[in-house]
Amino acid sequence: MREITLSQAVNEAIAEEMRRDPTVFLLGEDVAEAGTPFKVLKGLVEEFGRERIIDTPISEPGFTGIAVGAAMTGSRPIVDLMFGDFLFLVMDQICNQAAKTHYMSGGKLNVPMVLRTNMGATRRSAAQHSQSLHALVAHIPGLKVAMPSSAYEAKGLMKTAIRDNNPVIIFEDKLMYQEKAPVPEEEYLIPFGQANIVRAGTDVTFVATSSMVQVAQKAAVILSGEGIEAEIIDPRTIVPLDEATILESVRKTSRAIVIDEGHQNYGVTAEIAARISEKAFYYLDAPVQRMGAMDVPVPFSPALEDLTVPTPDGVADRARRLVRGEI
Amino acid sequence: MAHDIIMPALGMAQETGIIVAWKKQPGDVVKAGDVVMEIETDKSTVEIEAGHDGYLAKVLAETGVPVPVGQVVAIISTDAADIDKSAPKTSAPAEAPKAAAPTPTPTPEPQPAAAKPAAPAVERPKLPAATGGRILASPKARREAQERGIDLGRLVRLGVPQPIRSADIAKAGDATGSIARTSQMRVTIERRPFEKFLSWIDSDANVAVEATVVWAAFAAGSLRRALELGNDTPLVVNASGFAEENAIALTNPDLAGLRGLDGEAAIAAPALTVLDLTATPLSDYRPAGERALPNLTIANGPAPDYLDIVLEFDPAEMKPISALEFLKDLAERAHNPLRHLL
Numbered sequence A: 001m002r003e004i005t006l007s008q009a010v011n012e013a014i015a016e017e018m019r020r021d022p023t024v025f026l027l028g029e030d031v032a033e034a035g036t037p038f039k040v041l042k043g044l045v046e047e048f049g050r051e052r053i054i055d056t057p058i059s060e061p062g063f064t065g066i067a068v069g070a071a072m073t074g075s076r077p078i079v080d081l082m083f084g085d086f087l088f089l090v091m092d093q094i095c096n097q098a099a100k101t102h103y104m105s106g107g108k109l110n111v112p113m114v115l116r117t118n119m120g121a122t123r124r125s126a127a128q129h130s131q132s133l134h135a136l137v138a139h140i141p142g143l144k145v146a147m148p149s150s151a152y153e154a155k156g157l158m159k160t161a162i163r164d165n166n167p168v169i170i171f172e173d174k175l176m177y178q179e180k181a182p183v184p185e186e187e188y189l190i191p192f193g194q195a196n197i198v199r200a201g202t203d204v205t206f207v208a209t210s211s212m213v214q215v216a217q218k219a220a221v222i223l224s225g226e227g228i229e230a231e232i233i234d235p236r237t238i239v240p241l242d243e244a245t246i247l248e249s250v251r252k253t254s255r256a257i258v259i260d261e262g263h264q265n266y267g268v269t270a271e272i273a274a275r276i277s278e279k280a281f282y283y284l285d286a287p288v289q290r291m292g293a294m295d296v297p298v299p300f301s302p303a304l305e306d307l308t309v310p311t312p313d314g315v316a317d318r319a320r321r322l323v324r325g326e327i
Numbered sequence B: 001m002a003h004d005i006i007m008p009a010l011g012m013a014q015e016t017g018i019i020v021a022w023k024k025q026p027g028d029v030v031k032a033g034d035v036v037m038e039i040e041t042d043k044s045t046v047e048i049e050a051g052h053d054g055y056l057a058k059v060l061a062e063t064g065v066p067v068p069v070g071q072v073v074a075i076i077s078t079d080a081a082d083i084d085k086s087a088p089k090t091s092a093p094a095e096a097p098k099a100a101a102p103t104p105t106p107t108p109e110p111q112p113a114a115a116k117p118a119a120p121a122v123e124r125p126k127l128p129a130a131t132g133g134r135i136l137a138s139p140k141a142r143r144e145a146q147e148r149g150i151d152l153g154r155l156v157r158l159g160v161p162q163p164i165r166s167a168d169i170a171k172a173g174d175a176t177g178s179i180a181r182t183s184q185m186r187v188t189i190e191r192r193p194f195e196k197f198l199s200w201i202d203s204d205a206n207v208a209v210e211a212t213v214v215w216a217a218f219a220a221g222s223l224r225r226a227l228e229l230g231n232d233t234p235l236v237v238n239a240s241g242f243a244e245e246n247a248i249a250l251t252n253p254d255l256a257g258l259r260g261l262d263g264e265a266a267i268a269a270p271a272l273t274v275l276d277l278t279a280t281p282l283s284d285y286r287p288a289g290e291r292a293l294p295n296l297t298i299a300n301g302p303a304p305d306y307l308d309i310v311l312e313f314d315p316a317e318m319k320p321i322s323a324l325e326f327l328k329d330l331a332e333r334a335h336n337p338l339r340h341l342l
Helices: A004-020 A046-047 A060-072 A084-098 A134-138 A151-163 A212-224 A241-255 A268-279 A302-307 A313-322 B139-147 B152-157 B167-171 B192-203 B209-227 B321-334
Strands: A001-004 A022-029 A054-055 A076-080 A113-117 A144-146 A168-175 A180-182 A196-199 A204-208 A230-234 A238-241 A258-262 A287-291 B001-005 B014-022 B037-038 B045-049 B054-059 B066-068 B072-076 B184-188 B236-240 B246-251 B271-274 B293-299 B306-313
Touching: A001 A004, A001 A151, A004 A022, A004 A046, A004 A151, A004 A168, A022 A060, A046 A054, A060 A076, A060 A084, A084 A113, A084 A134, A113 A151, A134 A144, A134 A238, A134 A258, A134 A268, A144 A151, A144 A241, A151 A168, A151 A180, A196 A212, A204 A241, A204 A313, A212 A230, A212 A313, A230 A241, A238 A268, A241 A268, A258 A268, A258 A313, A268 A287, A287 A313, A313 B054, B001 B054, B037 B072, B045 B167, B045 B184, B139 B152, B139 B167, B152 B167, B184 B192, B184 B321, B192 B209, B192 B321, B209 B236, B209 B246, B209 B271, B209 B293, B209 B321, B306 B321
Parallel strands: A022 A054, A022 A076, A076 A113, A113 A168, A144 A168, A204 A230, A204 A258, A258 A287, B236 B271, B271 B293
Antiparallel strands: A001 A180, A144 A238, A196 A230, B001 B072, B014 B037, B014 B066, B037 B045, B054 B072, B184 B306, B236 B246, B293 B306
């Protein structure tokens, strides 16, 4: 199978859906001329023109609000939010408007929009351009949240998101844009709420999102050399969450570590760990572990920044102690 | 004229209050404005006044225990005849509310005029002392132990470190899920000498005594010898035939003599239980549930002239060598019963 980068996968997904459905259009900062700072959208403006790939002024609340309105009136907009950190600017448009319009209109209005943005630290971008803020929107009923862990997931989830009749936020890890993965030529969709069992194992379950799936995979290789077999579950969408697959795995391994790059406090790791404790309690042989980003602003110092996110060695160490009964 | 003092509600959501200290004792003369007690809620500590002139006639609640709001905690009476200085009953502590339960109980302040301030104010239900409180085990281990009927306390006594994990339960149980937590020893003896002895005491000694009780007396003697217990150590044996609900407890039956073998109601933790199945065709019988150990079962043997005696015991609590001594001594007694009388 051919291998393409995550960046190309997103580009393909958007291009395919724009060809398929004329109501799909994209707007954001530096999306047309520059093709985004990460060059994800390169070439799209040439194919679809400035009517459908729209460069906006630097006003996130403005263009996100436009998209919400456009979605309510029959279009399928894709909002490009250059950095996930800018979510704070569009909380009202996303959480108060997009998330609630279907409900408050008694079902008369849909908001079929996609907001694609990014997450991930260790790019030396400092505290205001390195955050992983998916927990913020995952908290709000009415929003779906997808977190692709590879180019394959990025394409399949983006296509599903564009076709969904509800607002979907997709978080791409900006460190993974240039990473390649096998992606089929033929069309495919990845349904929301369906986790992927990345690796089968018997001793401990890693529930990992986005780039943390790779961290978990590297940890699993280390552990396998020591006779500890980790099972890795990638939820792919945290809203809706495929609880059944996670619980089934934990019932089998009786140990779980939830790994996510958002801050650990009140975060995605906490939510998933709580559900495991609630619903697989009598199968647990050790306390459920959370591994999130350190609860500090992401440091600009590279040496310090690297310490704030879960690493393969850190995950392996935690798993080892869990299996040995030291935790 | 008597007036109730109730546990007051000092906050909107308050369900209970704790009496920190009584400032007056039963029999004391009180004025309406006198402070009789100090109440602690989750928010504050407040002094409560008598409200009426008279005697503090009776105290109905203890210090240090959550008392539901509205419950009468004391009675003020103008009549000295109402004075009752007996301690409040311990049997009516408030049901601890959900929110208040985990809060550590404040140490009750010494009661100013109490005769014995050192006496503990409250008798609280405690976890079995043998386990030293709650045993730490993973949820999975706890569930598996329950499913397999494994007593976690036994694992702790055997030295399994806490928290107990699933693997510890797996080690404790064999492949079938039953567990080898008890040891078993069996000895087969001739039936005739014991039966001759029974008919002898019936006819010649003219003592009507049941075989089960005689077995209990023999077993007690053997156990005392095997464990090297002196005659001053009381030894209680629960003995029964097939119907265990008819079990009786015999204290020191080995020292009582055949005429003094009177049973009382069976007790919870005897030194030994004796199950006599010789009146039934059964060779073994294991009622459901945890069986008190050590347990001695006497049953008809495979050949008509023999009896099977099976001793079940917990190796953590009885050494196999002692069990062997016990059975050896018992077999000898059964073979030569007159020896027992000497």
